[in-house]
Amino acid sequence: MVTYTPMIQQYLKIKAEYKDCFLFFRLGDFYEMFFNDALMASKELEITLTSRDGGGEERIPMCGVPYHSAENYIKTLVERGYKIAICEQVEDPKSAKGVVKREVVQLITPGTIMEGTMLDDKENNYLASINESSDGSFTVVYNDLSTGETSLANVKDGWQSVVSELFNRPIREIVIPGDLDERYQTELKERLEVTLSIQEETKIPEGFDSLTEELNESKELMEAYGRMLNYLQKTQRRSLDHLKPVQIIQLKDYMTLDMYSKRNLELSETLLRKGKQGSLLWVLDQTVTAMGGRLLKKWLERPLMNLAGIEKRLEIVEGFMEQFFERESIREALQSVYDLERLAGRVSFGNVNARDLIQLKQSLGKIPEIKEILSQFENNGVHGLGRDIDDLKELYLLLEESIHEDAPLTLKEGGLIKDGYDGRLDDFRYASKNGKKWITELEQKEKQETKIRSLKIGYNRVFGYYIEVTKANLHLLPEGKYERKQTLTNAERFITPELKEKEALILDAEEKSVDLEYQLFLEIREKVKKFIPELQMLAEKVSEIDVLQSFATVSESNDYVRPVFNNSRQVQIEQGRHPVVEKVMKDGSFVPNRVSMHDETDILLITGPNMSGKSTYMRQLALTAIMAQIGCFVPCESANLPVFDQIFTRIGAADDLVSGQSTFMVEMLEAKHAITQATKDSLILLDEIGRGTSTYDGMALAQAIIEHLHEHVHAKTLFSTHYHELTSLADDLDKLKNIHVRAEEYEGKVVFLHQIQEGAADESYGIHVAKLAELPAQLIDRATEILRQLEQKQPDGKTENNQSDETEDDLQMSFFGSAETQKTGKPVKKKNSQLHDELMKIDFMDITPMDAMNILYSLQKKAKES
Known part of the structure; x- marks a missing residue:
């Protein structure tokens, strides 16, 4: 250096x-x-x-x-x-x-953004921190600096539960100790795509003790929260007065949605485009305030398990639905309410401007109207929402009297404070705006008093303001009033105490006016800061009103109904619909279906062709349960549900490129997670488990999983499969019931009816689906021939004509015979064990039509060469 x-x-x-x-x-x-x-x-x-x-x-x-x-x-x-x-x-x-x-x-940093242009209005921006305890548990702390919200959860189920918990929220940055396991750090960066920051100090900084009352002096929790606070202090270096007391998230009070379920069910973003449109949040979000939008997302991330809390929300939603015009008035009033949470944060942070305070005033001005409208509802729940709202009239009056409506964005250009708020500022403004007028009036006054018609008041940069009198008229000046300032050849220049006093005001008025306005603004900001706790409480109440009216609005427009809950583990949904698919299919062609699982039915085994709607049927049950437990009405004619503690899903297939795991490994890991973590009060959705491996391996695994769930877990389970052999399990497992999705053949084409019926499906219609995909006709005909010959085989390995094994092999090889053989359909008695072995390895029930075409082409080429 x-x-x-x-x-x-x-x-x-x-x-x-x-x-x-x-x-x-x-x-x-x-x-x-x-x-x-x-x-x-x-x-x-x-x-x-x-x-x-x-x-x-x-x-x-x-x-x-x-x-x-x-x-x-x-x-x-x-x-x-x-x-x-x-x-x-x-x-x-x-x-x-x-x-x-x-x-x-x-x-x-990514987790400590405060500037509004960098934030999504309806999305929290969380900074998280992780603390590992000696007993192997982890404490996760969340903070949204822009709103002051801080919460904490203790995770006792291992590291993967920590990852799932973090995945549940929009986190941009995670604060960790430097000695956190390198494997954990790598997984956080690669799987969650977050920025990691190191913070070692965990002692609660001085002045923050009032925020830790709920932690009850727990060493582990205090250290976890202390790590977060120290990082905030180190990075921000300014007031954090808007931080709310830390709240403990009791995970047992909420339905558990692991990262797989949240992703597979597309709760807040779609799998393909990673955007909001097409997700459940997209359907439900009819909020009109930014803070309401954020609260809705939080509710969706953590559905309730407390039945009283669920029913309270449903009761209010019903009340909003009963009075359409009043609800629309509420929506209209809420549109004028700005983001009170983030405005309070900006006040504390010191980066609030005059326009922010005008937005705050306008928002407060709408609160009495909102309270009045709420009082007009007959529903006690809705009426009660407005009963305890503090409209902060004192703060409203302060802002009404002080901040100019057309204040500029910058704070040091003047124009911030209204006339009449401060006497000194009024004097400065008067002197600045009316200086010349005052000088003219003074000149006329002096002329009248002295009878000197040639008297004049002038100004120069050296002497400032002066009264000039010609030497011929000096004898007319009253004695003692004028103080000589400058002598000229034919005139004298004077100053009076009055002119001297006003001169300072006139000359410095503009500069002093701007400086004083800035100081007054800072004083007003400090006064507003004292109202931050009340503002945050008001924001919470307005957010809740907004979310509940949103539920009512979307429920009425989409014909949703209020769900009923039971303690007997029954699932009874009549004419249920998928909320997202239904909205996308604007032509009203969605086919509703019934879900019936009495206390004696734990597993529904679903069979039916691809594209028939099995996955949609499974997802719509999960989404209905989630909607019910966040307090929203649900898409069906009637719904009687238990309160689920967890939802596990294995739907869709995709390689986990981040961890280098194959489709089948991902499938097995997700299945294991469900099997080991589920209880009898859980909901499990498993879609075509076992398809990622060979037919017999897959079928064996699928049957073993079903039997384990039936005998040991007892969770409500929907299990879809293409292994028709599994339908025979209904004969041995008394809590398993077969259902299928209807499809019919019409003029050689398959028609998907998307209707669920009892019993097992009789066909898979794979070749018909290939037809719909418009594969070449020659390929479809060949696949049909192969299927016919395969179907001639009996389960014991003999053909219908009881031919010997050798003849069977020859028949198998006839698929790859000469062109003449393919035309006549007669088998060629030629053995090729290599081609036979390759053919026997093919799982025709688990390949796409394009894979079939490629395999057939490859085998035919080998047959011609042999």
Whole structure:
């Protein structure tokens, strides 16, 4: 560092403390980056890379962004998982004796964003921290800095449960101890795609004790929360007064939805596009406030298990549905309510502007109207929502009296404070706006009093304001009133105490007015800060109103009904529908179905062709249960359900590229998770388990899983399969029931009726599905011939004509005979054991039509060569 210039040495010294951050180093009107930061930033931000002389042997790479437009560049870097250290000049360059003093004033990380343009209005932005206890349990802490919300959960079921818990929320960054297992760190980065940050200090910082009352001095919980608080203090370096007391999440009070279930059921985003549209959240979100949208997502992530809590929500939803016009009035009023949670956060954080406070005032102005509308509902639950709302009239009046309606975004240009709020400011404004008028009036007044018609008031930069009188009229001036200031050839210039007093106001009015407005604004902000707890409480109540009216709105528009709950583990849904598929199919062609599982039925074994709707049928049961337990009406004619404690799903097939696991391994891991974690109060959905391996292996595994669930787990289970042999299990397992999805042949084509009926399916219609996919006709005909010959075989391995094994082999090889053989259909008595072995390995029930075409082509080619 000795060879570098003093400024570069200063940069390197600060950068050494923030090695994992881009250092935005303030130089004049730019944030500059040097060395490796400049190389990386120029690529990530697509900005020009330059260089400068830094005193060393080589020029230093450099790039920069204007400070007034830095927010967009910071947003880009944060969205890509980077951290930014903002280094500002903390000394006036004019008074600096050398290099201007600079300090890092804030760290901006993916989990600590406060700027509104970087945040999704209806999405929380969580920072999480993990603490591992000596007993092997983990404590997970969540914080949304923008709203002040902090919660904590103790996970005792191992590391995979921690990953599932973290997957359940929109987390951008996780704070960990430096000694956390490397395998865990790798999994967090790769599976959850989050930024990891190290924080070792776990002692609760001074001044935050009031936030920890619910932790009951538990050492493990205090350390976990302390890690989070220390990281927030280290990165933000400003007021955190808006942080709410930490709340403990009692996981046993909520339905467990592991990462597989949340993904497979597409609760908040779709599997394919990773977007909201097409998810259950997309269907249910009729909220009109940002905070309501966030609360809805939280409810969806954690469905209730407390029946009283569920019924309370359902009762309010029913009340909203009963009075359409009042509900629409509520929706209209809520549209004028801004994001109170994040406004409170910005007040505390010190980055609130005058327009934010105007939004806050306008929001508070709507609260009395909302209370009045709620009082008009006959439903006691809805009526009670408005009973305890504090409209914060005192805060409203403060903002109404002080902040100008058309205040600018910046705080140091004036125009923030209303006239009449502060006498000093009014004087400054009067002097600034009416200075010339006042001077003119004073001049007329002095002329009248002195009878000097040539008297005039002038101004210059050296002497300021003055009264000028010609020497011929000096004798007319009253004695003692005027103080001589300057003598000219033919005139004298004077000043009076009154003019001297006003001169200071006039000359400094504009500057002092702006400075005073800024100081008054800071004072108002401090006054508003005292209302933060009440604002946060108000935000919670408004959010709840918004979510419940949203449930009522979507339930009425989609013809949902109120579910009924039972304690006898019965599932009885009449004319049930899939809420998302139904909405996508706007033509009303969705076919509703019944789900019936009495206390004596634990497993429904579902058979039927591909594309018939088995997966949709399974998913719609799970989504109906989730909707019911978050307090929403459900898509059916009637629903009688138990309260499920967990939902497990194995639907769809996809390789886990992150962990390098095959489709079959993923299938087995998800099945194992369900089998080992489920209770009799759980719901399990297993779709075609075993299809990822050979036919006999798959069938054996599927049967063993069904038997284990039947004998040991007793959870309500929907199990779909193409292994028709499994339908015979209904003869031996008394709590298993066969159902199938109807399909009919019509003029050589299959028609899917999408109707569930009792009993097993008689065909799989695989070749018909291949026809629908418009595979070549020659291929379809050949597959039909192969299927016919395969179906001639009996389970004991003999053909219908009881031919010998050798003849059977020859028949098998006839599939690959000469062109003449293929035309006549007569077998060629030619043996080829290699081709025979390859054919016998093919699982025709578990390959796609295109796979079949490729296999047939390959085998035919080998047959011709042999």
